[in-house]
Amino acid sequence: MGVFKKVKKKKMKKENKKNKAEKYRRACNYLMAIRYYKLDLKKNYSVETIYGLADVYRMIGRFNDALNLYKEGMDVSKRLKDDALYSDGLIGYGMAKRGLGDYDSAFRDFLTAERIYKKLEDKEGEAYCRWCIGGYFRIKGELKKSLKSFKRAYLIFKKCKIKDGKAYSLCGMAGTLRVMGNFKSSLEYYKKANKIFKEVKDKFGLAYSNCGIGSAYRMLNKGIKARRFYKIAEKIYKNIKDKIDYGYVLLGFGNILVVDRNLKVALKYNKRIIELFKKSNDKRGLVYGYLQLGEIYRLLRKILLARSFFRKAYEISSKNGLKLEEIHSKLGLFLCGSLKVNPIKKYSKFNTKWTSVLKRNNFTLNFP
Secondary structure (H helix, E strand, C coil), X not given: CHHHHHHHHHHHHHHHHHHXXXXXXHCCCHHHHHHHHXXXXXXXXXXXXXXXXXXXXXXCCCHHHHHHHHHHHHHHHHHHCCHHHHHHHHHHHHHHHHHCCCHHHXXXXXXXXXXXXXXXCCHHXXXXXXXXXXXXXXXXXXXXXXXXXXXXXXXXXXXXXXXXXXXXXXXXXXXXXXXXXCHHHHHHHHHHHHHHHHHHCCHHHHXXXXXXXXXXXXHCCCHHHXXXXXXXXXXXXXXXXXXXXXXXXXXXXXXHHHHCCCHHHHHHHHHHHHHHHHHHCCHHHHHHXXXXXXXXXXXXXXXXXXXXXXXXXXXXXXXXXXXXXXXXHHHHHHHCCCCCCCHHHHCCCCCCXXXXXXXXXXXXXCCC
């Protein structure tokens, strides 16, 4: 009886550490979550805890650390012949690769995981894969495919009654619609997602959707409203110490300043933006930083400088398969006189309303 009590007490201690880690993770207190996941691993080595720690590392931009942990968990899952655990790790593995800009390899991981989930009839896992795949297609400029994947994810999450999954799928659709030029629908979807995030008390989701609402208002030329929602997102990102996504809020602020021709202040914002994205090694974010800088110098009539930054943006985006950003870079070069053909006319399928947006902003680039 004494041994039984001792084992039970020890077991409760293990559970408490893992529960605490999950609690801190939900609260976006990532450093405390890491601490308790590590404490739990010392006493209770489990694949679930390994993945939990890997997820947190991925969220704070420590992608290589996350990859190593996902790989470790997947190896254990293989030995246990646990397909469900293996596919869970594969999704995280793909997301970490995506964070490092290895998009095509990540896509293959998502497809493999999706096949496993379908075989296991795991609808939640399948929905999550669809959400990841939607993000991949958006990055690659396959916007119709992106929208279709996000819609599929949304419908499965809805059927499974998973509220946060629905909200993140709505954000995915909203982001794609914004890039396609459907700004009003984008705003509507972000607002719906925001309402759900408030209901489930998801801090990261609230920051993400508020930033999206700000961007939708920005593209609708409603700078005052855009600023209000960016400030909400900025406050949450600062609170949860998310420096990666915080950079995108600063980009939004910077774009408003560029459209308002407040170029000196925009330059100050841009310096911070580029510093953040360089530190986190976010290639896509860095491209947008260079695009913004190119536009600032174009408006200052420093054309040679503008061209150099648009070329930098083009080189990174073309090398990493960032199709939309590649087109945006070409548009900047076109407006600087380096290209004869307007790339937006050539690739009108990507954004049917770019010309009207340019005209409305007095031919100032306001990247969606």
